């Protein structure tokens with residue numbers, strides 16, 4: 001039963017959502033890079049062919065052709081991350097082959113600076129950093145192998161310049177990605193949070209419901225929804241002022257946070273209406289939780305400017321599978337039971353009728 005209450009923390013932005021948010025930006029970067037690689041491949045392929053460096057010219061033309069194929073799929077795929085990897089590994093490998101070509105001049109190592117930039121823009125902070133470090137180390141080994149005995153190239157100041165420049169670009173790219181991801185997490189949180197109470201709004205309730213519904217169906221666990229409405233809230237505003245009404249809403253939001261398990265989710269549906277999703281919870285327990293919330297609010301001492309604000313709530317309870325399969329279904333059924341609670345005099349909980357529960361359990365027994 002719901003005895004082990006803890007304060008519910010705001011849910012972290014879901015990693016999948018962050019990846020989805022980053023996708024258009026990564027796709028734009030990939031498409032731009034593919035066009036650059038196609039043009040660069042053709043141009044440098046010809047330059048190398050004219051110098052007779054046919055192997056290098058072949059690699060560059062091959063990379064240009066491969067990029068054209070990737071460009072076709074980049075516009076159509078639903079698995080952008082796979083195509084990004086399919087670009088990055090051959091692209092960086094071709095770059096390493098170019099660096100290792102004995103006839104290529106030392107200036108070709110300037111291309112190494114692209115590695116941290118491209119990796120971070122396309123893969124984000126973690127994978128971007130890992131791939132950057134991998135290829136920068138390989139490039140450094142190739143550099144040492146080719147120029148170890150070349151005193152003109154191995155001048156201490158030139159080498160220090162290259163190391164510091166590469167380190168700077170790697171650090172800047174990484175810091176940029178970290179702060180971009182942080183800002184997106186914050187924006188996402190703001191877009192899914194009710195400004196007044198700090199509770200999740202409808203959009204986050206919906207996301208949470210979809211995730212928990214899949215889990216409930218997979219594991220054969222129940223899931224319930226409480227639709228809660230504060231009673232006679234207009235009178236609170238009219239008698240005590242709008243600010244007192246706001247404080248009452250914040251008080252109730254805190255009560256929900258204190259009373260629910262961290263695995264449950266309480267959100268504001270709008271106005272003075274709230275929704276609570278109770279995971280692994282069937283109607284009977286959900287109704288008990290609703291009853292405990294009702295009692296807690298009815299006996300709470302809420303004051304504004306020295307005046308007591310009496311508050312009570314009405315609740316409609318609905319269960320997944322018993323009352324419907326979608327959040328919309330459960331909200332509609334919960335709302336109609338909430339309406340019954342109001343009709344019956346408010347300050348009460350209306351659970352699903354025993355008959356609908358019995359019908360649902362006999363169906364699941366079949």
Ligand SMILES: Nc1nc2c(ncn2[C@@H]2O[C@H](COP(=O)(O)OP(=O)(O)OP(=O)(O)O)[C@@H](O)[C@H]2O)c(=O)[nH]1
Pocket residue numbers: 196229230231232233234235237241242243244245246249270271272342346
């Ligand atoms: N202070 C404040 N009031 C709000 C907010 N959102 C909605 N309200 C008020 O909540 C009241 C809701 O009133 P009604 O829909 O008539 O419902 P009620 O007075 O609670 O009556 P019943 O629901 O039938 O018990 C309105 O006066 C709204 O202005 C808010 O963010 N802050």
